[in-house]
Amino acid sequence: MTFTGLVRSLAGSEIESMTLEHYPELAERQIGQILDEATTRFALLDAVVIHRFGELFPDEPIMQVMTLALHRREAFDGAEFLMDYLKTDAPFWKLEKTAGESSWVAAKESDDQAKRRWKLD
Amino acid sequence: MRILYFAWLRERLNKGEEEVNLPEQVRTVSDLLSWLASTDEAADLAFGDRRIIRAAVDERLVGHDASISGARTVALFPPMTGG
Numbered sequence: 643m644t645f646t647g648l649v650r651s652l653a654g655s656e657i658e659s660m661t662l663e664h665y666p667e668l669a670e671r672q673i674g675q676i677l678d679e680a681t682t683r684f685a686l687l688d689a690v691v692i693h694r695f696g697e698l699f700p701d702e703p704i705m706q707v708m709t710l711a712l713h714r715r716e717a718f719d720g721a722e723f724l725m726d727y728l729k730t731d732a733p734f735w736k737l738e739k740t741a742g743e744s745s746w747v748a749a750k751e752s753d754d755q756a757k758r759r760w761k762l763d
Numbered sequence: 764m765r766i767l768y769f770a771w772l773r774e775r776l777n778k779g780e781e782e783v784n785l786p787e788q789v790r791t792v793s794d795l796l797s798w799l800a801s802t803d804e805a806a807d808l809a810f811g812d813r814r815i816i817r818a819a820v821d822e823r824l825v826g827h828d829a830s831i832s833g834a835r836t837v838a839l840f841p842p843m844t845g846g
Binding site for chain 2: 647664671693704705729732734735736748
């Protein structure tokens, strides 16, 4: 199962660019840990997370999650688990530029709720 | 000890990193936030609602009650918005 997150370019959302700031050392450790967790939890044969940083433009990919499992359920759940985790616990911050103005994207409570269902911490 | 700042916290403080010598009684992340806010008014303003500030000690995500004694690096940052 592969999921790719793109920079939104919906009609009416004049996002000019999205800049991803990140904390490299923590990002590598966090993503490594969550890949191990997902692999054991969902019996994945393999799993990969790619997360870009720097300035990105509409329709460009931001990140990609890939999971490989014997059965569809584990592959889908594993990918969703990784996605939920990336949203809240991977050290990246999005700065959105629209109409010449830059603003930091606020973390969403719904992302925290999504992660809690996996009863991680 | 080295302190790293990211995203809007880095912008508000106008620095991404600083070296500090902490007094003995500053032992946890929340002690550190209070100490920084007390020694630097800009930090007090920058933190705003300190409860939302996340932290990592020597590249491990931790809570506010985590110890920082002996740490080489403490990172302070807003809630993460990756993915």
